[in-house]
Amino acid sequence: MLCICQLKRLVFITLMTVVVVSYGDLSVAYQPDAAFEIEQERNSEIWSQQEIIISSKLNKLLRKYGKRPNIIYILADDIGWGELGSYGGGKVRGTPTPNLDVLASQGMKFNSHYAEPTCTPTRVALMTGRIPARTGLDGVLFPGQTKGLVAEEYTLAELLSDSGYHTAMFGKWHLGEKDEHQPTNQGFDYAFYTLYNGGVWPWAENSEYYDFENTTIGEIPYQLDMPKNYKEEFGIDILGILESRKRDLPKEIAPLSLERYNKHDDELADKVISYVEQNAKSEKPFFVYYASNANQVFACPPEYRGAEHVDEGNCQASQLAQHDVNVSRIIAKLDELNIAENTLVVWMSDNGPMYRFFPSSGYSWLRGHKGQAYEGGVRTPAIAYWPGVIETGQDPMDLIHVTDWYTTAARIAGGFDKIPSDRVTDGIDQTSFLINGEGYSHRNYIYHYANGTDSRDTSKTMHLAAVRYRDVKRHIKSRETYNIIRDPGEKFPSQPKYLWFNVVSKQMIARHKNMMQRYPNRVLWDEYDAKISE
């Protein structure tokens, strides 16, 4: 016989189950990687209980605001693990980030957030929820390359558009030059953007070597074999600032001169703020993707250079200080518009530091750098802020990967069932982690791809370089195995304890490759590379 309280609980669960279904049956379309299928099966009971809390919270918000939550993803460039004050950096490293530190303390500061090791791969991972190997965009795109984000990928912007969102993109796109690749052909209603870090790169016609004190940048032999007539050839100033609207061709706004680049992050934040203002009261929620150019080389915003505790000899520090203020301006706007509670803001860096341009470069406490599968290459600072939904003051150790932001956004937007079923989506829905807190990540593994991870692993093309399972990580070619909690700096490889991991990692790799056979990777053809190799 059921007692009353049991009955009450049954009714509650039944009601909640209806609510869950209203969010879409989570098990239909979505095809994760094999490692996650195992986890799903193992945790099905616990996770369905978590769903009750999640759905209850999200439905409460839906009733209050009458629309799904807004989503703002801010992707910073080349900021290493530990540079923010809240990660033990800040003034210690000459890179104070007071506003991001406040944001971290008011939300969730991720201690184990992982990205892909370079720009384009992280960007495509965020846009598709798929590791770059699957999309064919497994390396950094340089001007002249014809590869890019193809129409067949179903981007986060497309998914959110189809789920009833306004969508806009601001900043560094870095996912191809062709019409097909442009953000407004990939689901964004509006974009104000650059294809690369524009005019600031040495190969650009209008590049200026910023003559800041003591830089070694002028000495770097970094010159792509770039056609001088690219504007005619590509029909667009691929190094300038562009603007476009859905399905329009991009319009050239201006070249990204050094002078403009010094203010470009301010300009981007201004555009984000206007967009938020315009859409705050719309009946549709909005998705903003703000890919800051800050922290890439060659700019040095004068008003931040040498500000209190900002290392004057490191222009990257001035850019970070500028970006830090810009993030706070966006947050302040959400408060002002009373929409902070219905807006998920995620700030993250795309990969580890690019030491090639030291002293004006990012920095990491960890071993390795951009391009590598060592922690310094792939572990990045990241913060989620959603007052009233994400509890303040959290700093979880749970694993989370950049692809998860795709799947999580899909879930929050009520568009989970739109995730294509004909391909693997690596992103995992982390709504439970955000809402229920530390210990509730649904991820316990990562496949780290890289271009060369160490002296024994010099492959120039992107390849599976390391496997992470819970606290343990194995670099495949060098066979180094580390406990990443005990030894975050990857100083002491292959402690005897981890012999068992040889077996586990082999199984994981086999399953991963097997899945790739069932769902083959996209292979992209690059005309420019082909021309050069002729």
Place this chain on the structure above:
Amino acid sequence: MLCICQLKRLVFITLMTVVVVSYGDLSVAYQPDAAFEIEQERNSEIWSQQEIIISSKLNKLLRKYGKRPNIIYILADDIGWGELGSYGGGKVRGTPTPNLDVLASQGMKFNSHYAEPTCTPTRVALMTGRIPARTGLDGVLFPGQTKGLVAEEYTLAELLSDSGYHTAMFGKWHLGEKDEHQPTNQGFDYAFYTLYNGGVWPWAENSEYYDFENTTIGEIPYQLDMPKNYKEEFGIDILGILESRKRDLPKEIAPLSLERYNKHDDELADKVISYVEQNAKSEKPFFVYYASNANQVFACPPEYRGAEHVDEGNCQASQLAQHDVNVSRIIAKLDELNIAENTLVVWMSDNGPMYRFFPSSGYSWLRGHKGQAYEGGVRTPAIAYWPGVIETGQDPMDLIHVTDWYTTAARIAGGFDKIPSDRVTDGIDQTSFLINGEGYSHRNYIYHYANGTDSRDTSKTMHLAAVRYRDVKRHIKSRETYNIIRDPGEKFPSQPKYLWFNVVSKQMIARHKNMMQRYPNRVLWDEYDAKISE
């Protein structure tokens, strides 16, 4: 003509000057190193203005409590830079320190605190205010060695005794075995202590290799050529727990078995708390030196092992968790007794991690380890807590060195004029830094001694290995030069900018050596070493 406000100011300054003099004329006895003499001259005007604020604050306290401030120095063992949560470690590294993190946030967290690179040298530096080269104790003492802290050194305990303080020592002494070397023959009224890390070292008769999962300790070929009859030979259980009172010979309490060692930090904290309770209402202030044994190898307090976020496979993590609680118990007692405002508490680590015993070892985000002049060896976490006097929430970048705690205590205790004038005292009075805050450190240089700093510098005896001036540091033998703000991990040596530092560091070294000629270093004779080399 003087206006009234100017007159008022004049009267105020005159009054304050009288107060300053009442604290002793700071320029008479004290003989600093040459580098500081230059700074003193350069800053004489500013610093004498700072004196006004310092004296005003200290006098206010003196009037309120009727006695000088109590002083508690807590010295932890082998905890690396970055292990505490407040330094970007904590749960990230499996070593949570919630209580020390609170302490850091309520006081001053030093980002640039430097110690000597090993145990004995840091301890003698703290006790004498002199870099170890001057005292002859420039290396780690091992059982059987006959060197130690000689009677001719004027210890902080002697200075504070002579200034009217109760003085007591708890924990790991590590400054010699002979009667002359014992803490109660060096100014302490009372001591409850061990000479080494006692019974836990492999050479001890009663040592037990703690068989915790996956340790590699058993494999370490670490065995000193130690006389088995040391008890007869030295007349004392040099590996056990000792107790003594002023000028008495030490009494043996118990061997430091592993079981007892697991609780030894609790026992030490209990003793500290009793001592504080007994002396809180005395008309004399007290000085407590609590040198925790925590974080040295071989103990693994079971009640902390594998506690939340505490890495179970790292016994050092359990000891740190235990010590973290013990520090909080002492702080709570100060509050309870209403003496926190009149008590300066300083917590610091003695040197960087000893990776030899990894995985049960300290850890540092920085390059290098115990014994080295790289940041990982000498940059240590440190916190000063003095509610109402030290402003909360500070995390200064100013340089401070372990010897400064000697001179600062002398100043606070009103015993500055007792500092001997016949020798160099390297410690700098940092009262202005504590009271006036960031930017007020009086130190802008450090001479880093080490045993071997890198592959090119393999010297086994302690020697001047690196010189620091403001943000720049030069390793002498390898000629590596780093900007420690820009590159705290010492990854990018000898940027072209720092060619000028070759000249500056040479001048600094010449002045330093010149001063050593005027005031020669003490040379200690070790009978045991001599016997072995016969």
